[in-house]
Amino acid sequence: MSPAGPGLSATVAGKVRALRTEMTVPLYRxxxxLMLNTVVNSGFGLLYWIFAARxxxxxxxxxxxxLVSLMMLVSILTQLNFGQALIRFLPRGGMSSAALVRTAYGLSAGLAVLGAALVMAYCHFLRTPDDPLYVSGGFAVWFVVSTVAWSIFNLQDAVLTGLRSAMWIVLENGVYGVIKLVLLIVVAQTSLADGVFTSxxxxxxxxxxxxxILIFxxxxxxxxxxxxxxxxxxDRRTLTQYMAGDYAGQVFNQATSSFLPVLIVHLLGPAQAAFLLPAQTVFIAMNLLQTSITxxxxxxxxxxxxxxxxxxxxILKRIAVTVLPGSVLVALASPLLLQLYGTEYRENATxxxxxxxxxxFPRVxxxxxxxxxxxQNRTLPLAVLQFVHAVLMLGGTIALASPLGLDAVGWSWLAAEVVLAVALGPKVLRWLRPERSAPVAA
Structure with missing residues (x-):
């Protein structure tokens, strides 16, 4: 055996021990x-649509x-961003924890019923039967029920995060991914209408x-x-102000991501919008990894x-050794990844x-x-920040689309992140700088 053998084994064993030690700390665990959950969700999502296409x-x-996208959009807009409020306030909820969760569920479910019912009324009464978005009365009821269930399903992830029990999220979404795939294959063998949405x-x-039952x-x-x-x-005022600013920011963020493909179709045509899709999907997944850690x-x-x-x-150190190297790896492998979609995707979106x-990197x-x-319960700056980001990114895309084509999206997004990072960097650095008298963190 070479001398490197025992040394390598010792190194691996040391890394395993260090990881096991980290997993005893709730912050890292x-x-x-949550990062693993993002990977699981992204993987099952990719498999699902591959199976659906086949x-x-x-x-x-x-x-x-x-229809799935429509349901998700209604759910996001009617949750009032209660998920972030649960993550923020549930950790010190005490004996009021269950009441806070029930309030989130109740308000989100009620608004989901209203929002989904209005959307289904439009699809049923104002669309003709030959329209792709026309729905029957029975399906409309199912859509409303599904939207309510989806809202609560997503809020459960926030509850489990706030309760420091995020490993249950991985199990929940892993089981969901498996059942969803199996059900997709089953309904494909039947004459069930809207089998994709049902599965x-x-x-x-x-x-x-x-x-x-587990939660309550x-x-x-x-x-x-x-x-x-x-x-x-x-108190009610603090919670309302917190959610108002956070919700406004979420609306701007959602408008940016949802409107971008529409804007590209208008500026560059539907083919370029198709080339945008895989790059945007991977970018959203990488952003979710970073959001999971924070x-x-x-x-x-x-x-x-x-x-x-x-x-x-x-946490910044963990981002530096996980998300950022992952971003570099994806950037280097982008021609190969895009080739999976076809040569045109590789040539236009690399x-x-x-x-x-x-x-x-500046997004950190x-x-x-x-x-x-x-x-700090200061969510109004978040709304302003995401509004500015939307203006810079969408405005830059419009201004640069003619000379740069689809690359205008990348340059505009990078420029928006750099501008915001430069403006916000000093405040973040002051926050990260520990007091000299404080003991060194382990």
């Missing part, structure tokens, strides 16, 4: 769990995709029951007792506000994907600023 004709896949939504309703009978009672001594429940930071910073800046410094991956500063603002 939940961060890694088992249904293009018209059915297109209609199913449109996407039916497992959600089935999973709500066991995970609701086990996790919430334990958390209420554990956090009772240090409870800090927001969600754990919000939870732990809410529980111990005096050490939030040190938690942030630790530089776009590279630019989007580069923008992940912006994400940390957003986390800091949430911990």
């Amino acid at each position: 939940n961060a890694y769990a 088992t249904f004709d293009a018209d059915e896949v297109g209609r199913g995709s449109a 996407w939504t039916l497992p959600v309703i089935a999973l709500l029951v066991p995970f609701s 009978r086990r996790l919430l009672p334990w958390h209420a007792r554990e956090s009772a001594a240090d409870a800090r429940v927001p 969600s754990s930071l919000v939870v732990e910073g809410s529980r111990d506000e005096g050490r939030a800046h040190r938690f942030a410094a630790s 530089w776009l994907m590279v630019l989007l991956m580069v923008s992940m 500063i912006v994400t940390l600023y957003m986390t800091m603002s949430r911990l």
Whole structure:
């Protein structure tokens, strides 16, 4: 055996021990769990649409995709961004934790019913039967029920995050991904109408029951007792102001991501919008990885506000060794990744994907600023920040589309992130800088 053999084994064993030690710390355990959940969700999502394309004709896949997207959009807009509020305030909810969760569920479900019913009324009464978005009365009812279930399903992830139980999210979404795939294959063998939408939504309703029992009978009672001594429940005014600013920011963010393909169709044509899709999908997944890590930071910073800046410094190190190297790897592999979609995708979107991956670096500063603002209950700056980002990105795309083509999206996004990082960087650095008298974090 070569001398390198024992040395390599010792190195691997040391890394494993270090990882096991990190997993005992809630800050890191939940961060890694949420990152794993992002990977699981992205993987199953990719497999689902590959299977859908191979088992249904293009018209059915297109209609199913449109209806799923419509349901998600209604759900996002009617949740009032309650998920971020739960992540922020549930960690110190004490005996009011269950009431906070029930309020989030109740308001989101009620608004989801209203929003989904209005959308379905439009699709049923104002669309002709030959229109791809026309729905029957029976399907309209199912859509409303599915939208409510989807809203609560997503809020459950926020609840589990706030309860420092993010590993349950991985299990929940892993089971959902498997059942969704199996059901897709099953309904493809039947004459069931809207099989894509049914296979996407039916497992959600089935999973709500066991995970609701887990949350309300086990996790919430334990958390209420554990956090009772240090409870800090927001009053109605604080909660309303927090959610108002965060919701406005979410609307601007959603408008940017949802409107971008429409803008590209208008400026450059439908083919270029198709080339945008894979690059945008990968970029969203990388952003979700970063957001997953900082969600754990919000939870732990809410529980111990005096050490939030040190938690942030630790999380920054984890981003530097996970998300940022991943962005570099994706940038280098972008020609190969895009070739999976076809030569035209590789030729038209490679530089776009590279630019989007580069923008992940200044995005770190912006994400940390957003986390800091949430911990300080200052969400109005988040709305302003995301409005400015939307103006810079969309405005830059419009101005540069003629000379640069699809690459205008990448340059505009990178420029927007750099401008915001430069403006916000000093505030983030002051937040990260520990006091000289404070003990060094482990």
